[in-house]
Amino acid sequence: MSEGSFADASTIGIKKRNSSEPVARLVPALTLVSHPMAHRVGERLLMEGVLSGRPVELSRNAPDFQRPDAVLGTPLADPFLSRKPVVFSQGSGGGVRLAPGDGIKVALAGEPLREPWEFSPEELSVGVVLELAERVVVLLHWADPSTRTAVDALGMVGTSAGIEQVRHHIEQVADLNVPVLVRGETGSGKELIARGIHQRSQRRDQAFVSVNMGAIPKELAPAELFGATKGAFTGSVKDREGFFGAAHDGSLFLDEVGEAPPEVQVMLLRVLETGEIFPVGERTPVKVDVRLIAATDAQLEQQIQDGRFKAPLLHRLAGYEIRVPPLRERREDIGLLFHHFAREELEAIGEAWRLKPEDASTEPWLPAPLASRLVRFGWPGNIRQLRNITRQLIIGSRGHPRLRLDPRLEKELDSSLQPRPGRPVAPAAPDVRVEAKPPTAAAKPPAEPKSSAARRKASDISETELLAALRGCAWDLKAAADRLGVPRSSIYDLIDKSPHIRTAGDLSVEEITRCFQECTGDLDAMAQRLEVSKRALGRRIKELGLGSGES
Template identity: 45%
Template sequence: METLNGVDTGPERRASGVAHGLRFTLLYHPDLRRIGARATTVAVPGYAVPLSRLEPEFAQPRSHECAPLCDPHVSRKPHHVTWGADESVTITPAGRGQLSVDGQPIDETHRFPPDVLRAGLLLQLSRKIVILVHAVTTAPPAPRYGLVGDSDALEVVLRSIARVADLQVPVLLRGETGAGKERVAQAIHQASPRAGRPWLAVNMAALAPTTAAAELFGYAKGAFTGAHQRHAGLFERAHGGTLFLDEIGDMSMDVQAMLLRALETGTILPLGDTEQRAVDVRVIAATDVDLEQAIAQGRFRAPLLHRLQGYTITIPPLRQSREDIPRLLLHFLREELARVGDLRRLEPPADGALPWFPRSFMVRLLQHSWPGNVRELRNVARQLVISSRGADAIVIDESLERTLEQARQTPRPPSDAPRLAERRDADASTANPADHPMDREVDEDALLRALRQSRWSIGPAAATLGVSRTALYRLIERSPRVRKAADIPEDELMRCHHACGGDLDAMSARLEVSKRGLTLRLRELGRSGRLREAPPD
């Protein structure tokens, strides 16, 4: 159930599948269990939805348990989000410095046009909560088939699965690499009368013309040198079930011809055999190639395309369903943390403690364009868990930093449409372009907590704050509350060195400076002769 202020938002309208409305989806909350919760209001032009610590109430999809944000850092005084008759939205902030939209702080009323709203507005409340606001067409929820996510884009795919699953027609899945085409194919199989019967998958691009016939259709004993016994091919082994043909846009023309004949006749002829064999196979094919263009270029056979696309499902890229990114990420993090026995990382933080997964890093992930889609997101989750083992906060290693660096300047919106409000905050146009957009979102208290929690280690502190090492060094340099090793008076440094017996970790914790900076300072004193012996690295 989706709610607004704890009230079911129009079951009659939802059942019709045509009621437009606004949806508020929690993309980040310090209690990670609340990510993905939603509140939805039906379209009432001029009605202002209050957004504060106490309202509206959010519920996970298909759940009746509702609760407001309840974060002490979020003001009780509400921001107001107003739906317009032209399907625009107007946002009135509660006060200065409490709200940013798509990374831009707003301190007065802004109107956002319909195309921007359809792409989704990313709201950050008091630098603690991230909410996606977007227009929706509500309808009864479709069966999930084990797929993770609740975006409108996924709902379209789920409804397509429900329509075609029980029909004996071939299905063509189209979408970018890593978008989850094989998972959708498996969902079709599991939802069909063929569930429980054979499911086989093959990468058609990997089939060489010389071996494709044997792999697809099998061979008889003695068909060629080394064929010591009969071999059943993929079509025969999938009899009664489903055969998933992946990467069909990259297979050779010879293999295309073999496949077309089998699909047209419903029979196969194993190599070296003289008898055709009838096969009952449901074929689901997938590609990220523009097949129409491939046909025009002579690289794909038009009759094969017509045979394969009995029904086509287009799977949207991840950047067009940003509200699914946090839920998918948590799903993958749970899987990876369970493998290493560290699921406690996802528990709510203790009072005053920083969350293991910080808000600012989630924002970076939401701004990423995800060229590798769900597969790339799964890899990011695995990289985070492995690189963070034994650390108090997530560790963003060099490889992951390079991946996310691409999205750091100007994130591409999900619909590739311009994301411009009718006016911008004047400060945005005068901001220093060299500054990282996240730098301005880290307050002094959060900076100090992260440094202390990480024992003044730059890498873990940067990961906790969700910024790069370079950005963290800039923040430290600008902060009047953070000491640098170079600023410590020499007599204080010498007393601390003596008291700690030269132990760098103890000195770093006592002086509250980075170990690296401390090492460099002590080496300098050692070279100058003012320190009898520089401590070891």
């Protein structure tokens, strides 16, 4: 499995987070994160005209989305999207304004967007996740129009300006013999960059040796790296080649180089300066020809100040430096990476057909609320964490038509979600402002008018809002319908369309029986624990002969 990565924004002129300076050569863009036709993920719509005052109207039928390496494109073409457009236009301060109007239903951070909304340049740098008609998810962000590929021969996945710059870095330095230092958070794909440098170098037909310095016991590190002669230490019964010897004429990748003990740092500095190593127990130097590529997630400058790392070694290692930003700063690549890993997992279990739907009216295999969660998540473990969560989702959803999020993963993904970005263009109506204001400890939320039941459309209600209402009403569907302001019949339709909400019919006999015993037959407690309709659960209990149930 491969891990995509890309360079720090400062190396390519992309506006950094917390920077207010405009970026002239980047343009607003929409990138597909999730679509019923899964192969379309990663396609984008460049909106060059927005910042010069030419609005872009987005509907089911226009304009075209396309991959960076494609000549022709295709509109969203989802028959459930409206023909009436939503409009993206120039906002104040160099941002982008979105006007939903009567067009496609747009949700922002799980909440329906009913009024014009404005996103600042900084928010576009982070990326704004938009759900369209609860089926298609796009990311609004800055994009480099010069990007020309999505997946390259090195296995790096992404269409972002940053990953394109990493590809450029590799091409620039690969054929040189200078050492390279790759810096970035853990799990961000540093080894993939090192392999890319090796594969593009003149040493591509020789060995590539990968070593994790943090996994080698400090007392064994000199022998493991530089080799040892027979009898050099207790247990040394034969000559040991060492990693430098194994990588002769090839490339040696030292991950977590900041973990190297002091004596090893001295030896590394010598081999970088002279091309010679001293195997443990050997007094005669041995010449080696090795291209050294190192990586770290540590602040080596701080370690130098603390006396734990040698400044001359850092200067030698960083003959050329590549910085890898974390996944949370490259949200436009998350959809492509997720589907890349998903394809590998689905092929392993024989279900690759799930990513090949026949028409755009198919229910999305990756539901929009889940896709939005994935993009808005903070990803402290970066690409490695994304790959692991993808595997969990695929395996946990075997036998189901769509991906399902179990409570543990839901809790993990909800732990660091990006807040709802932007601000309304015009002040909200007074009643909306009152409802949106957080209640104080002494205040009670305003009561809903009895006539509110017919004021809302079911399509305006997100899964998050539906679930909150059901939980708040102890899974009484009629009460939840009243709270949401929709007919009771709409609640059934909403539950049926929600990938993460079960019905009583989805429960196994064993699950119901066990819960009945643990809750001593208390129907209210069972409904809240199993999170299903109380009435429907009562009927299942009665059918199973566990109790009288509830009609």
